[in-house]
Structures are given as structure tokens and as C-alpha cells.
Amino acid sequence: MLVANLKAELETEVWDCLDNVTDPELDEPVTDMGFIERIEVKDAKSVKVEFRLPTYWCSPNFAFLMAFGIRREVTSLPWVIEAEVQLNDHCFGDKVNEGVNSGRAYHDIFAEYCDGAKLDEVVETFLAKAFDRRQETVLLGLQALGHRPSEIVTMTLAELQQVTFNGEEELRQLPRYLDLLAVQGLATEPDDLAFTTWEGHEIAVADLSDHLTRLRSTRINMEFNGALCRGLAKTRYKEVEIGPDGPQLIDFIAGHVPPREEAAATD
Amino acid sequence: MFKTPNGKEIFVIDGHTHFWDGSPENQANIHGKQFIDCFYAYHTNLSPEDQLWEKTKFEKYSEDDIYRDLFVEGPDDMAIIQTTVLSDFYKKGFGCLERSSEMAKRHPERFIVNGSFDPRDGEKALEYIHYMKEVYDIQGVKMYTAEWNGDSKGWALNDPSAYKCFELCEKLGIKNIHVHKGPTIIPLSKDAFSVDDVDYAATDFQNLNWIVEHCGLPRLDDFCWIATQETNVYAGLAVAMPFIHSRPRYFGEVMAELLWWVGEDKLLFGSDYAIWTPGWLVEKFWNYQIPEDISAERGGVQLTDEIKEKILGLNAARLYGIDVAAKKAELAGAPVQIAAE
Numbered sequence: 195m196l197v198a199n200l201k202a203e204l205e206t207e208v209w210d211c212l213d214n215v216t217d218p219e220l221d222e223p224v225t226d227m228g229f230i231e232r233i234e235v236k237d238a239k240s241v242k243v244e245f246r247l248p249t250y251w252c253s254p255n256f257a258f259l260m261a262f263g264i265r266r267e268v269t270s271l272p273w274v275i276e277a278e279v280q281l282n283d284h285c286f287g288d289k290v291n292e293g294v295n296s297g298r299a300y301h302d303i304f305a306e307y308c309d310g311a312k313l314d315e316v317v318e319t320f321l322a323k324a325f326d327r328r329q330e331t332v333l334l335g336l337q338a339l340g341h342r343p344s345e346i347v348t349m350t351l352a353e354l355q356q357v358t359f360n361g362e363e364e365l366r367q368l369p370r371y372l373d374l375l376a377v378q379g380l381a382t383e384p385d386d387l388a389f390t391t392w393e394g395h396e397i398a399v400a401d402l403s404d405h406l407t408r409l410r411s412t413r414i415n416m417e418f419n420g421a422l423c424r425g426l427a428k429t430r431y432k433e434v435e436i437g438p439d440g441p442q443l444i445d446f447i448a449g450h451v452p453p454r455e456e457a458a459a460t461d
Numbered sequence: 462m463f464k465t466p467n468g469k470e471i472f473v474i475d476g477h478t479h480f481w482d483g484s485p486e487n488q489a490n491i492h493g494k495q496f497i498d499c500f501y502a503y504h505t506n507l508s509p510e511d512q513l514w515e516k517t518k519f520e521k522y523s524e525d526d527i528y529r530d531l532f533v534e535g536p537d538d539m540a541i542i543q544t545t546v547l548s549d550f551y552k553k554g555f556g557c558l559e560r561s562s563e564m565a566k567r568h569p570e571r572f573i574v575n576g577s578f579d580p581r582d583g584e585k586a587l588e589y590i591h592y593m594k595e596v597y598d599i600q601g602v603k604m605y606t607a608e609w610n611g612d613s614k615g616w617a618l619n620d621p622s623a624y625k626c627f628e629l630c631e632k633l634g635i636k637n638i639h640v641h642k643g644p645t646i647i648p649l650s651k652d653a654f655s656v657d658d659v660d661y662a663a664t665d666f667q668n669l670n671w672i673v674e675h676c677g678l679p680r681l682d683d684f685c686w687i688a689t690q691e692t693n694v695y696a697g698l699a700v701a702m703p704f705i706h707s708r709p710r711y712f713g714e715v716m717a718e719l720l721w722w723v724g725e726d727k728l729l730f731g732s733d734y735a736i737w738t739p740g741w742l743v744e745k746f747w748n749y750q751i752p753e754d755i756s757a758e759r760g761g762v763q764l765t766d767e768i769k770e771k772i773l774g775l776n777a778a779r780l781y782g783i784d785v786a787a788k789k790a791e792l793a794g795a796p797v798q799i800a801a802e
Contacts (some may be wrong), residue, residue: 202525219679248502249499249502250492250495250496250498250499251496251607251643251644252493252500252644253644253652253653253654254644254649254653255649255650255651255652255653256650258651285492285493285495303774304649304650307649307651308650308651311650312650313649313650315650315651316650316652319652320652323682328503407728410758411681411682411685411718411722412682414682414711414714414715414718415678415680415681415682417681417711417714418678418679418681418704418711418714418715419678419679421704421708421711422506422678422679425506425507425707426499426502426506428506429505429506430498430502431504432502432505432637433515433516434505434513434514434515434516435515435653436515440510440511441510441511441512441513441514441515441522442510442513443505443510443513
């Protein structure tokens with residue numbers, strides 16, 4: 195029993211660390227998206243994570259990034275000695291699995307499949323979109339709290355950190371926004387401007403409205419794709435049966451994807 | 462013909478439909494199975510429950526099915542059938558010009574069948590374009606840039622080999638280029654769904670109409686920027702449409718974006734049949750209004766009756782040179798019916 199409890203505890207630790215891996219395209223944790231299918235801990239030292247994307251055709255380069263992200267997070271747990279990552283049912287799955295478990299750096303693996311090119315450009319493009327989406331949430335939150343445009347564009351990092359938000363989405367996105375500001379070096383000192391463009395340019399008061407117009411397009415696209423991906427992930431292994439009450443959607447591989455709570459509760 | 466609650470008759474051209482064979486017998490490998498399975502997941506995810514189909518019917522449906530679903534039980538006056546061959550995945554092809562044309566022969570007044578080609582075939586692609594024009598008199602083509610072809614796992618509209626094909630299309634009067642941006646796999650270093658190539662191709666071929674299916678999704682934001690700058694870029698609404706049922710607010714946001722950036726004259730209705738059927742889509746669309754708060758964020762754009770009529774048929778009629786009044790008269794003389802087998 196003690197052993198089983200420990201195993202369940204460690205599995206929960208793995209689940210929690212995977213919250214830090216995001217789908218680069220959607221800027222949402224892979225755990226929230228329902229991509230993680232199975233976690234197995236053996237002998238309190240080796241971990242196997244299986245994941246699955248909403249379709250067989252999801253972008254292979256993002257699949258690579260998520261696989262390497264999972265590996266990075268799992269191996270950062272102090273008790274983990276061995277980690278295996280497995281992408282299931284994907285058109286590029288074999289190559290992703292071979293690459294991520296080879297122990298080599300992802301740039302090396304990647305270079306083999308694109309004439310030596312790096313993925314940095316795509317990563318940067320989607321990081322910029324993630325930044326826009328997080329920033330929009332914070333900006334709209336400030337507007338809702340009654341902050342005027344002139345206050346918003348001159349607000350410093352220290353001032354932003356003192357604002358009390360109420361909305362769930364603002365509370366979720368603010369730390370993520372601050373995190374990106376720091377990682378990108380866009381605002382590191384308390385007196386630095388809290389809001390710039392991704393390129394680091396200041397936003398003029400007169401331009402704030404246009405700036406928000408652009409951010410809105412980015413957010414709508416990401417939310418739409420997120421909704422689509424969640425839906426497809428949910429229906430991927432279902433089929434329709436037409437019974438006396440009309441058509442019904444049923445699991446044809448019952449119990450194929452165990453919900454997180456169940457996995458955590460196993461003992 | 463869709464009849465509004467006030468009795469007005471709305472002319473409907475379904476700009477994006479398929480007549481496919483995705484059955485196990487036709488699948489050449491696992492990729493063929495996964496391709497139709499993916500379509501089926503779209504169908505099950507976004508259809509109202511009473512519109513769900515069983516898998517076997519979805520994999521391969523009959524000539525009677527398509528006619529009934531589009532024209533008898535559905536409101537379409539005309540439908541554009543898109544060709545998607547996928548010869549690396551399906552033994553006899555997935556949606557082929559020959560098979561669709563054979564089906565369309567029963568009701569030629571209602572179907573426009575578009576062709577397709579693969580620029581990576583080089584000289585053969587050029588010969589094939591001539592063949593499609595001569596034998597089928599095609600007016601448009603469907604380009605699927607994610608199609609596999611041997612070692613190649615995708616191509617771009619601005620590849621030099623593609624430009625040679627578009628030059629020929631322009632010369633032969635094949636004016637409507639429908640583009641579907643699926644996930645290209647190689648090179649892995651690029652965004653698999655990038656729509657940047659549409660920008661180049663549309664600029665360099667001003668006499669061709671570039672209809673970007675699924676309105677550039679999953680790159681709606683990038684697509685809107687491009688479409689704003691190019692006068693010959695249009696948005697096909699297939700895949701966005703069914704959100705009207707499951708996520709009406711998202712649908713409103715997407716429509717507001719498209720009306721704001723792309724404009725009411727450049728949006729084309731498409732059901733993506735057989736993924737979805739046009740009956741419920743058109744009915745819900747006619748009754749739909751963009752929520753006021755969303756509209757207010759985009760300068761008050763709204764789906765008025767006049768704009769809906771353009772989207773449902775008049776815009777496509779313009780691209781395909783269809784005289785709507787004459788067509789209505791022609792179809793009135795050939796009422797819908799299930800042909801006796």
C-alpha cells in the first residue's frame with residue numbers, strides 16, 4: 195500500500211510538472227488540452243509519458259517541441275533517472291519518438307529533417323503571438339478597471355505588479371505575461387514600461403486602440419484553434435451509433451484516455 | 462433555394478463540397494485511414510447530434526445521398542465539387558475529377574466540378590492542366606499544399622514549378638484557385654500552416670482569384686492581413702460555418718474579423734459536404750446575428766440580410782460567371798427530384 199501511494203504521489207508530481215509544457219500554437223498547457231494520455235512511474239526512478247495530439251496531422255514541428263518540452267520537465271524532477279516520451283498515432287510519430295529518446299539536443303535531431311535549419315524562427319513567431327494574447331488580456335483588464343489609455347501606456351512594471359485584478363482570465367494570464375516580459379528582457383527593472391510591442395517599441399497613446407485591434411485578431415485565432423483542438427481531441431476515438439433514439443456518439447475504445455483525476459487517485 | 466421566413470428566395474451556391482471515397486477498400490495505407498478518420502472527427506465534433514452519420518456511410522456515400530443532402534433536403538441551388546486526389550493515400554484517389562464528373566452528369570446544371578494538379582509533377586502537371594481544360598472545361602482548381610508526393614511532404618504556392626502551372630491556368634482561363642492550407646511537413650523548420658505563400662501568388666497573379674478555404678484557419682489572423690492587402694483574395698467559410706451551432710460566439714468573432722478585414726464581397730459559403738450538410742448550416746446562418754458587443758469591437762459590422770445573400774451565393778456567382786436570374790429560371794424548369802435508378 196505504501197508503495198502504491200508513493201507511486202501515485204510521484205505520478206501526480208509528473209502531472210504537475212507537465213503543466214509547464216505548452217502547445218506553442220495555442221499557448222495552453224498540454225495537460226489542460228488533454229494531450230497527456232498516460233503516465234507511468236516505475237521503481238520511483240523511471241518515468242514514461244505517452245501523449246497524443248488531436249489529429250494524426252497536427253504540425254510535426256510542434257509535436258517535436260512538445261515532446262522535448264515533456265522530456266525537459268520530467269527530467270528536471272530530482273528523483274527521475276530515466277525518462278521515455280512516446281507520441282502516439284501521429285504521422286511523424288516514429289521520428290519524433292526516436293529523436294526525443296535519443297538523448298541528443300533537439301537542434302541536432304531537427305537539423306536532420308530540414309537541411310540544417312533551426313526551428314527558432316517558428317518558435318519566435320508563436321512566442322510573439324503568445325505574448326500578444328497574454329498582453330491583450332492584461333490591457334483589457336486594466337481598461338475594465340477604469341485605467342485611461344495615457345495611464346496604461348506609461349505604466350511601469352512595478353505599478354502593474356500592484357494592480358489587483360478580479361477576472362479569472364486576467365489572474366491566469368498576468369503571471370504568464372510578466373514571465374514573458376522577463377524572459378525576453380522587455381521589462382526587467384521596476385521602472386521599465388510594463389507594455390511595449392514584442393519588438394520592444396513603446397506604444398503611443400494614440401496608437402493604443404490600433405494596437406489592441408491587432409492583438410484582438412491574434413487572440414480570436416488562438417481561441418478558435420484552441421476550441422477546435424479540444425473538440426477534436428475529445429471526439430478522436432468516438433463513433434456514431436444510430437439507435438432507436440437517433441444518432442449517439444460513443445467511445446469505441448472505452449477507457450482509452452483516462453482522465454487525470456482517475457490517474458492521480460489510483461492506489 | 463433557401464426560403465426565408467418572409468418568403469424571400471435566396472440563391473445558394475455551396476462553394477466547397479466533396480464526392481469522396483474514403484472507404485477501407487480504397488485506403489492504400491494507414492495514412493488513408495487516418496485522413497478519413499480526421500474528417501470524421503471534425504464531423505462528430507461539430508455537428509448537431511441529430512445530424513450525425515455512421516462511420517461507414519461517412520466513408521463512402523452514394524450519388525443519391527449527395528443529391529438529396531444538397532438539393533432536395535438541403536437548400537443548395539448549385540454546388541462546387543472540389544477535387545482532392547491524395548494518390549499516395551488512396552488506391553483510386555480520394556475525391557477525383559473523373560468520378561465526380563461522372564456523378565455530376567446526372568445534374569450538370571447544378572454542379573461545377575473543379576480540377577486539381579500537383580506542380581511537383583513538372584511537365585506532366587502542365588499536360589494534365591491542358592487535359593482537364595479540354596475534357597472537362599474546368600473553371601477552377603483546388604490546391605492542397607499538404608499533399609504527399611513520394612519523398613515530398615508538402616509544397617508552397619510560390620514554388621517555381623507552381624508558378625509555371627498558374628501561368629498556364631491564367632492562359633487557359635482557369636481563373637478560380639481554391640487553396641487549402643493543410644499541414645505541410647517538410648521543411649520542419651517552417652510553420653506548417655503558413656499562408657505567406659498566398660500573399661506572393663496573389664500579388665504575382667492578379668488575374669486569378671485566390672479563394673482561401675477555411676478562411677486561412679488555423680492562421681486566420683495572418684490570412685486577414687494578407688486578404689486586406691490583396692484585391693483578388695477571397696475567404697471560403699467551410700469549417701468556420703459549423704461553429705455557428707457549437708460555439709456561436711466564436712463564430713460571431715470570426716465573422717466580425719472577416720467582415721472587418723476581408724469584406725462582405727469576398728466571403729463564400731461552403732458546407733464542406735459530407736463533413737457537414739448545408740441544410741442546418743444555411744438555416745442557422747440566416748437566423749444568426751453577430752452579438753452586439755463583438756460587433757461593437759469591430760466598427761459595428763453585422764450580418765445583414767443583404768450581406769448574407771452575397772455570402773450564400775452572389776459572391777460565388779460573380780467568380781464563376783453565373784447569371785443568377787437566368788440560372789434561377791433554368792432551375793425552376795428542372796425541379797429537384799431523386800432520379801429513378
